Amino acid sequence: MLVDKLEPFLKRYEEIQAFLSDINNSKDLEQVTKLSKEQKNIEDIVYKAREYKEVLKQILENKELLSNSEFSELAKEELKELENLKEKIEEEIRILLLPKDPNDDKNIFLELRAGTGGDEAALFVGDLFKTYVRYAENKGFKVEIVSQSEGSMGGFKEIILLVKGDKAYSRLKFEGGTHRVQRIPQTESQGRVHTSAITVAVMPEVEDSDIQINPNDLKIDVMRSSGHGGQSVNTTDSAVRITHIPTGLVVVNQDGKSQHKNKENALKVLKSRLYEIQENERLAQQREQRKSQVGSGDRSERIRTYNYPQNRISEHRINLTLHRLDYIMQDGLLDEIIEPLIAHYQAQNLSECE
Numbered sequence: 001m002l003v004d005k006l007e008p009f010l011k012r013y014e015e016i017q018a019f020l021s022d023i024n025n026s027k028d029l030e031q032v033t034k035l036s037k038e039q040k041n042i043e044d045i046v047y048k049a050r051e052y053k054e055v056l057k058q059i060l061e062n063k064e065l066l067s068n069s070e071f072s073e074l075a076k077e078e079l080k081e082l083e084n085l086k087e088k089i090e091e092e093i094r095i096l097l098l099p100k101d102p103n104d105d106k107n108i109f110l111e112l113r114a115g116t117g118g119d120e121a122a123l124f125v126g127d128l129f130k131t132y133v134r135y136a137e138n139k140g141f142k143v144e145i146v147s148q149s150e151g152s153m154g155g156f157k158e159i160i161l162l163v164k165g166d167k168a169y170s171r172l173k174f175e176g177g178t179h180r181v182q183r184i185p186q187t188e189s190q191g192r193v194h195t196s197a198i199t200v201a202v203m204p205e206v207e208d209s210d211i212q213i214n215p216n217d218l219k220i221d222v223m224r225s226s227g228h229g230g231q232s233v234n235t236t237d238s239a240v241r242i243t244h245i246p247t248g249l250v251v252v253n254q255d256g257k258s259q260h261k262n263k264e265n266a267l268k269v270l271k272s273r274l275y276e277i278q279e280n281e282r283l284a285q286q287r288e289q290r291k292s293q294v295g296s297g298d299r300s301e302r303i304r305t306y307n308y309p310q311n312r313i314s315e316h317r318i319n320l321t322l323h324r325l326d327y328i329m330q331d332g333l334l335d336e337i338i339e340p341l342i343a344h345y346q347a348q349n350l351s352e353c354e
């Protein structure tokens with residue numbers, strides 16, 4: 001029975017609660033931090049389990065009232081509502097019991113890069129960057145620009161953001177892939193619609209314990225920072241370029257005036273890229289075992305089209321089309337796409353677990 005599966009969570013939650021409430025244990029800061037995190041991870045399912053048990057109790061009470069002619073009609077009505085509520089809660093619990101993505105609670109690096117389309121692609125990177133910032137504000141996330149390279153006519157050739165917030169990765173992990181835009185460029189005199197593309201990579205911010213890098217595998221170069229057009233913007237050699245020799249990955253950071261800070265940020269991005277490679281390998285193995293999944297997040301995969309003349313945004317992985325592109329972009333209303341994506345992913349996982 002489903003209720004039997006929930007008992008271990010309820011018991012564990014009470015054990016943690018008792019430990020954290022004991023003043024004598026509060027000095028063990030490391031243990032307190034570890035248990036607080038565990039408690040938070042099972043909080044949702046514990047609350048839902050308590051609600052479920054209460055509904056089961058009410059169903060039993062109403063069934064007993066059916067034999068009482070005075071309350072039988074009222075009991076029938078309440079019983080119908082409670083049975084519907086029970087089914088709804090059971091579905092929510094099944095989703096909560098699904099294996100968690102180990103990265104869901106992490107902050108993310110969001111990397112946007114102009115692809116085909118030249119200046120128009122760079123302009124769209126700028127537009128999508130603004131949309132992500134608005135979305136982050138809506139969710140209460142904080143956004144830091146880690147690195148940026150401006151386009152010659154505006155926008156960005158590349159921009160990397162650090163998005164910090166509760167379950168940031170779980171909300172934005174499906175954004176990785178190729179985003180195609182169809183619109184009339186500002187420089188187009190004939191009014192023709194052009195198609196451009198940009199790539200988005202979503203990489204969890206990793207702890208040092210998540211991935212180890214051999215210092216001997218790194219080539220670190222220090223150089224003079226340069227801004228738009230190549231002019232010097234600093235009088236010191238603060239820009240840092242780190243090359244990971246085994247993979248050939250290169251990260252350049254020159255946004256800060258401090259060489260130490262630029263090196264620190266470049267290393268963070270490099271670790272996240274290497275971790276992403278490991279995760280993609282892990283997911284590839286899972287896909288071989290499970291025959292289906294919502295997109296791979298691979299950068300070569302076209303996931304979404306933004307058609308400005310038709311005010312249309314199309315999410316290709318779930319065949320979702322919305323004719324309110326202007327509002328979604330202006331107000332950061334990406335949940336109109338993200339929520340259906342998450343629901344689709346959960347439905348697939350549920351069918352695989354049955």
